[in-house]
Amino acid sequence: MEINYKVKRNLARLGIALFLALFVLWTVIPVYIVVSNSFRRTIEMKHMPPKLIFTPILGHYEKLLTLDRFGVYFLNSSIISVSVTSLTILLGSMAAYGLKLFRSRIGKRISSVLLLGKMVPSITILIPLFVLMNRARLTGTYAAPILALSCLSLPFVTWLMTGFIADIPQELIESASLEGCARMRIFRIIILPLLKPAIASAAILVMQASWNELLFSLQLTNLSTYPLTVGVARYVGAVSVDWGKCSAAATITMVPIILVGFFMQKYLVSGMTAGAVKG
Amino acid sequence: MKKNKTFELSMERGDLLPLLLMLPTLLVVFSVMVVPLLYGFTLSLFDVGFGKRISSQAFLGFSNYIKFFGDTTALKAVFNTVSFSLGAILGDLVLGTLCAVFLLKVPRFLSSTLRPIVTIPLLISPVVVGLTWRYIYDPRGILYWILGLVGLGIEDFPGVTSASTALLSTVITHWWQVTPFVIIVVTAGLLAIPEELYEAARIDGAGAFTTFFKITLPQLTKVYTVILLISGVDTIKVFDIIYALTGGGPNNSSISLSIYAYSQAFEQSDLSYSMAISFTTMAITFLIFGIPFIRHNLAKEGRG
Numbered sequence: 001m002e003i004n005y006k007v008k009r010n011l012a013r014l015g016i017a018l019f020l021a022l023f024v025l026w027t028v029i030p031v032y033i034v035v036s037n038s039f040r041r042t043i044e045m046k047h048m049p050p051k052l053i054f055t056p057i058l059g060h061y062e063k064l065l066t067l068d069r070f071g072v073y074f075l076n077s078s079i080i081s082v083s084v085t086s087l088t089i090l091l092g093s094m095a096a097y098g099l100k101l102f103r104s105r106i107g108k109r110i111s112s113v114l115l116l117g118k119m120v121p122s123i124t125i126l127i128p129l130f131v132l133m134n135r136a137r138l139t140g141t142y143a144a145p146i147l148a149l150s151c152l153s154l155p156f157v158t159w160l161m162t163g164f165i166a167d168i169p170q171e172l173i174e175s176a177s178l179e180g181c182a183r184m185r186i187f188r189i190i191i192l193p194l195l196k197p198a199i200a201s202a203a204i205l206v207m208q209a210s211w212n213e214l215l216f217s218l219q220l221t222n223l224s225t226y227p228l229t230v231g232v233a234r235y236v237g238a239v240s241v242d243w244g245k246c247s248a249a250a251t252i253t254m255v256p257i258i259l260v261g262f263f264m265q266k267y268l269v270s271g272m273t274a275g276a277v278k279g
Numbered sequence: 280m281k282k283n284k285t286f287e288l289s290m291e292r293g294d295l296l297p298l299l300l301m302l303p304t305l306l307v308v309f310s311v312m313v314v315p316l317l318y319g320f321t322l323s324l325f326d327v328g329f330g331k332r333i334s335s336q337a338f339l340g341f342s343n344y345i346k347f348f349g350d351t352t353a354l355k356a357v358f359n360t361v362s363f364s365l366g367a368i369l370g371d372l373v374l375g376t377l378c379a380v381f382l383l384k385v386p387r388f389l390s391s392t393l394r395p396i397v398t399i400p401l402l403i404s405p406v407v408v409g410l411t412w413r414y415i416y417d418p419r420g421i422l423y424w425i426l427g428l429v430g431l432g433i434e435d436f437p438g439v440t441s442a443s444t445a446l447l448s449t450v451i452t453h454w455w456q457v458t459p460f461v462i463i464v465v466t467a468g469l470l471a472i473p474e475e476l477y478e479a480a481r482i483d484g485a486g487a488f489t490t491f492f493k494i495t496l497p498q499l500t501k502v503y504t505v506i507l508l509i510s511g512v513d514t515i516k517v518f519d520i521i522y523a524l525t526g527g528g529p530n531n532s533s534i535s536l537s538i539y540a541y542s543q544a545f546e547q548s549d550l551s552y553s554m555a556i557s558f559t560t561m562a563i564t565f566l567i568f569g570i571p572f573i574r575h576n577l578a579k580e581g582r583g
Contacts, residue, residue: 012487016381016384016385017385019377019378019381020378020381020382020385020393023374023378023397024393024396024397026455027396027397027399027400027455027459028396028399029421030400030411030412030415030455031399031400031403031411033411033414033415033421034407034411034414037414046419048419048420048421048424049421049424050421091303091304091307092304094300094301094303094304095300095301095303095304095305097300098296098297098298098299098300098301099297099301101294101296101297101300102297110301112573114304114308116569116572116573117308117312118512119512119561119564119565119568119569119572120312120316120561121515121516121536121537121557121560121561121564122516122518122537123516123518123536123537123540123541123557123560124316124319124540124554124557124558124560124561125311125312125315125316125319127319127322127540127544127550127553127554127557128315128316128318128319128322128554129311129315131318131322131329131550132314132315132318147307147310147311148311150307150311151307151308151311151312154304154307154308155308158304183296184296208402211404212402212403212404212405212406212407213404214404214405214406214518214519214522215518215519215537215541219545228404229404229406229407232404232406232407232410232523233406233522233523235410236406236409236410236413236522236523236526241413243414246410246414247414250407250410250411253404253407254402254403254404254407257402257403257404258399258402258403260402261398261399261401261402262395265394265395265398268398268463269463269467272460272463272464273463273464273467
């Protein structure tokens with residue numbers, strides 16, 4: 001009996017190890033292939049299995065930067081995602097504090113109603129928004145994608161901040177208030193510093209969403225404001241795909257945000273689990 | 280009851296500060312979401328293309344919606360979208376739960392190294408993911424090399440090239456990208472389960488499987504509800520992955536509602552029909568998820 005139990009336990013351990021090893025491979029291989037191919041000669045890409053050791057070349061990146069303006073796209077992606085992130089955090093935390101100040105329960109309801117906006121498919125807003133922005137001559141400006149993407153993230157950020165503000169001990173705010181602090185001063189010197197973790201979570205989630213967004217950017221930007229995702233999408237439609245250029249474009253698009261995500265892993269996790277576990 | 284005693288931050292009725300603080304957010308949501316929605320719904324009742332304005336001659340009433348239910352491509356898109364949603368979520372849940380449970384069973388140094396690695400796909404843009412997987416599914420790519428090792432060929436799994444497996448290929452790609460989300464959320468859920476429950480099970484002599492099905496899974500119900508809501512709403516809107524991987528083809532076999540609406544607007548220039556398609560998509564989302572979504576939020580409010 002005793003031996004049988006040990007065998008069983010070791011088998012279970014082996015099974016778990018095997019599953020996890022396979023899962024890590026399945027996760028890593030596609031990323032490895034794209035990144036390594038961006039440094040390979042086009043002929044070497046079709047070589048199966050891929051050679052682990054090869055002389056890296058930078059030719060594909062050179063083409064991207066000189067022929068296809070990927071440097072500009074990179075700048076555009078940065079401008080758009082940083083603006084959207086700052087704007088939504090500023091407006092979202094203000095709105096959440098406003099909700100906190102509301103006397104009635106209606107205030108709390110509003111953040112739930114705003115969250116319903118998450119259920120509206122992007123395509124439903126995109127088409128009329130595109131027509132309206134065209135008339136207002138906004139398409140092709142940075143303002144168009146920044147406004148549209150902010151609107152997509154604002155309900156979530158407001159809701160996230162509302163949850164975190166609700167967790168701040170009431171006594172802390174009261175005592176400041178009794179000492180004669182004005183309400184906006186309370187917001188600046190008490191609430192905002194305590195919201196730092198929430199702001200970090202919102203920042204990585206919004207940054208990720210706006211850096212990676214495609215649908216709105218496809219229609220609301222033009223050659224001078226294209227972000228990276230549109231640059232990548234334009235290759236997808238091509239008749240014959242140049243895999244070297246594609247891999248390099250994909251690498252430029254994904255590596256920065258993966259790095260940011262790595263450094264902010266803790267906040268990424270807490271932002272994603274805020275709704276599921278805390279609530 | 281206690282509420283009367285607590286200090287109220289807001290003052291008299293005429294107090295404008297709360298509203299002022301919320302105004303910018305409400306303004307953005309109103310002008311970028313509410314106005315386009317109203318305008319879009321109006322468009323769907325007319326026959327309007329690009330460059331044309333709404334005129335009374337072009338009024339169609341609900342005939343764009345009636346057209347939708349007689350349009351085989353549209354019905355195909357509904358079927359595909361729902362299949363994609365179900366297949367994608369089911370796979371994400373099973374794979375993600377297994378991974379989350381197993382990651383908690385290995386030594387800490389190992390799981391803390393592996394967790395950031397397995398979350399990588401979540402950070403990548405869906406359009407890049409689609410492109411990447413197009414390369415994986417290439418007939419001369421790595422997938423068929425691996426399948427070749429176990430004696431399978433392109434005729435056993437034709438991938439994105441055949442109408443029979445194109446949609447499945449997009450679902451598999453979605454598993455790759457979104458399983459980490461389930462891992463993250465389920466892990467948090469697992470860590471929140473009180474240790475005493477497991478101790479009690481151990482004393483009762485329950486095995487690993489019994490413990491998992493009798494204790495772990497029921498304790499995760501709330502976590503699963505949230506995942507279902509978030510993933511459900513997200514998958515019904517699916518656009519990027521399909522756009523980059525198959526473009527909806529071959530022969531519309533992997534077309535989703537968002538892809539169909541997009542092509543009707545920007546390729547056929549039929550704005551009105553496109554809006555009818557996207558409003559139907561929205562209606563489907565609200566029908567399936569609206570009530571659970573509102574209930575979930577209200578329940579949370581009651582507790583908080």
